[in-house]
Amino acid sequence: MSKSGKRRDRRERSQPAILDQQFHTKPKKGESVAIKPKTDNQARYLNAIRTSTLTFGIGPAGTGKTYIAACEAADMLRDGEIDKIIITRPAVEAGESLGFLPGELEEKFDPYFAPVKAILEQRLGSGHLEYFIRSGQIEAKPLAHMRGVTFENAFVLLDEAQNTTPKQMEMFLTRIGNHTKIVVDGDLRQQDIPGKSGLLDATHRFGGRRWCRMIEFDVEDVVRSGIAKEIVLAYNGVEDSSLSDMPAFLQDEEH
Numbered sequence: 552m553s554k555s556g557k558r559r560d561r562r563e564r565s566q567p568a569i570l571d572q573q574f575h576t577k578p579k580k581g582e583s584v585a586i587k588p589k590t591d592n593q594a595r596y597l598n599a600i601r602t603s604t605l606t607f608g609i610g611p612a613g614t615g616k617t618y619i620a621a622c623e624a625a626d627m628l629r630d631g632e633i634d635k636i637i638i639t640r641p642a643v644e645a646g647e648s649l650g651f652l653p654g655e656l657e658e659k660f661d662p663y664f665a666p667v668k669a670i671l672e673q674r675l676g677s678g679h680l681e682y683f684i685r686s687g688q689i690e691a692k693p694l695a696h697m698r699g700v701t702f703e704n705a706f707v708l709l710d711e712a713q714n715t716t717p718k719q720m721e722m723f724l725t726r727i728g729n730h731t732k733i734v735v736d737g738d739l740r741q742q743d744i745p746g747k748s749g750l751l752d753a754t755h756r757f758g759g760r761r762w763c764r765m766i767e768f769d770v771e772d773v774v775r776s777g778i779a780k781e782i783v784l785a786y787n788g789v790e791d792s793s794l795s796d797m798p799a800f801l802q803d804e805e806h
Contacts, residue, residue, distance in 0.1 A: 586622050590772045593619060599764035600734055604727070607754065608736040610768025616736040617710055621667050624706040624734075625674035628688065633732070634704040636683075638667050638691040639723075641714040641744075664691035667710060694719055703728040712737035712750040720749030 588594040
C-alpha cells in the first residue's frame with residue numbers, strides 16, 4: 552500500500568464508528584452492556600418506556616428516572632430505531648432565567664442539559680455524542696422553545712417536569728407525532744413554581760390510557776447512595792399536604 556493509501560486508511564479508522572454501517576447494528580459483545588434495573592419499579596419503568604408511547608416516571612431524586620430514560624434513548628439512537636433525541640426541561644432552577652444567564656441560547660441551556668449529557672456520553676462515548684450533537688440528532692432546548700415543533704421518529708425526554716405549568720405540559724404533549732416515545736419525569740416534592748404542577752395535572756388526565764404508563768418510585772428505589780436514601784427518608788417524614796390529591800398510579804398494567 553502506498554504512503555498516501557496508508558494515511559487515508561488511518562484517517563478512516565480514526566473517524567467515529569457512526570460513519571460505519573456496523574454502528575447501526577446491535578453492539579458487539581463488550582461495546583455496550585444492557586440496562587440492568589436495580590429495583591422492581593425500575594424494571595417496570597424500563598418496560599413502560601419500551602412498550603408505551605408516553606411514560607411518566609415520578610418520585611424522589613436518585614431513583615434512576617433520568618438515567619434509565621437517557622440510556623434507553625441512547626441505545627435506540629445508536630441502533631437506528633429513532634432518528635433523534637430531544638432533551639428539554641423548564642428553565643426555572645435557582646431563581647434564574649435564561650435571559651439573565653450569559654451567552655447564546657445553547658450556552659445558556661447547557662447547564663440544564665449537562666446531567667443528561669453526561670449519561671449520554673457514558674452510554675455512547677464522547678466521539679459519538681459530539682457527532683450526534685453536531686449533526687442535530689441529539690438536541691437540547693428549553694421547554695418554552697418547543698411551541699410549533701412536531702416530534703417525529705424521536706425519543707423525547709422532559710426532565711424536571713414538576714416545574715411545568717398545566718399549560719406548558721399541554722403544549723409539550725400536543726407535539727407528539729408519529730413513531731415517537733415521550734418520557735416525562737419529575738419529583739413533585741421538589742416543585743419550584745407556584746400553583747399546580749403540570750406533572751400533577753397530567754397524572755389526573757391520562758391515567759388508564761392504553762398508550763400511557765405511569766410509574767411511581769418510592770424511597771426504596773433510591774439507588775444513588777445510602778446517604779441520598781437517608782436524606783429522602785428524612786424529608787419524606789414530613790407530611791406534604793400539597794400531594795394529598797395525587798391519584799393512585801397505574802403501575803405495570805397490561806394493555
